[in-house]
């Protein structure tokens with residue numbers, strides 16, 4: 001809360017002296033409960049000094065109206081016009097929160113970044129426990145930006161968090177006021193069902209990463225779905241469909257069928273290269289390489305909850321993957337491989353260097369199988385979470401047997417990704 005012109009001026013001066021990586025400004029003037037928290041004298045210093053420094057401002061309906069000299073905001077179109085006018089005051093992004101919009105069954109927020117409008121909707125939750133929702137949303141956006149996520153992703157995650165926490169605490173009774181607080185700590189309380197998607201990606205899923213290959217499955221006379229079924233039965237913990245030669249329609253049909261199989265076993269399914277296929281079948285995510293669609297574009301297209309993996313051979317690429325909003329990186333080729341033509345081998349040393357530079361979990365790939373998986377995992381870096389394997393599973397007569405063997409070996413790994421000594 002910035003209740004006086006003097007305090008805003010000191011804040012701006014301090015921010016000029018000590019710049020921050022991302023500045024989220026919640027121009028608190030009117031609380032959810034209707035209390036006036038800062039008077040009209042604050043408006044000009046907000047507009048002229050603070051907003052031009054902000055990466056995003058997050059006014060609610062009443063605050064947006066006050067900042068625009070009392071203009072009436074009653075429709076989603078009004079929110080869009082307000083977002084544009086507020087953007088002209090200098091912030092890089094504007095989120096106008098339409099939670100109080102009359103005649104709307106949804107809570108509609110408008111995000112504007114100067115180029116695009118994003119209409120973010122969530123079901124309106126009937127509860128008296130809405131105290132602090134605006135502050136929590138702004139804080140959650142700041143936390144997501146600090147983790148390196150892009151603005152659109154950060155806002156979506158924050159909105160989803162507030163919506164989930166509101167729903168979770170809708171019936172809690174605390175105190176006697178007209179409004180109660182909502183409970184931010186739902187995830188610490190083991191509440192997972194309603195916040196599915198906040199934790200869509202679990203790095204331990206990378207342990208045994210099965211990557212399909214249409215040519216190999218054809219050679220051994222089995223369908224992609226049969227191959228995926230066998231890999232999952234053998235213990236694959238995540239599956240990627242890497243169907244380089246498949247026709248789009250066939251790929252989509254196989255992806256839909258594989259998704260059913262994977263989901264019936266709680267295993268995530270990612271699509272290699274093809275964001276369009278991932279979107280069309282609502283897969284759990286994609287894996288992209290350095291010459292595929294950039295990860296930050298994939299993130300914008302897929303939203304914050306899908307899993308995105310990026311191939312990295314250098315520390316710089318690993319850093320960029322993190323900035324771009326990826327969830328994990330694939331690092332290789334650890335060993336030479338016949339599966340990918342002209343692939344550069346980084347060896348165990350290259351893998352270790354990339355792991356140590358990476359803020360994201362890592363899966364090792366390239367020439368890995370039962371004979372060498374132990375050596376790879378024994379490099380002893382905590383964010384190496386598993387191995388991704390093509391030919392050692394799929395260029396074999398029995399996918400089930402080979403996956404079981406590899407799974408048995410990897411299961412001896414402890415949680416750090418280092419193998420227990422037998």
Ligand SMILES: Cc1ncc(COP(=O)(O)OP(=O)(O)O)c(N)n1
Pocket residue numbers: 209211240242272273287288289290291292309310311329330331340363365388
């Ligand atoms: C887990 C994992 N890691 C790396 C790759 C390689 O991706 P890319 O560099 O895009 O090469 P292609 O697989 O598209 O040939 C991967 N697929 N999976």
Ligand SMILES: Cc1nc(C(=O)O)sc1CCOP(=O)(O)O
Pocket residue numbers: 311330331332333334336337338339340343344365366367368388389390391392
């Ligand atoms: C798809 C892929 N990507 C690699 C990389 O280095 O990024 S190596 C590779 C092929 C891995 O196949 P196999 O397990 O048969 O060696």
Ligand SMILES: [Mg+2]
Pocket residue numbers: 272273287288289292
């Ligand atoms: Mg690729």
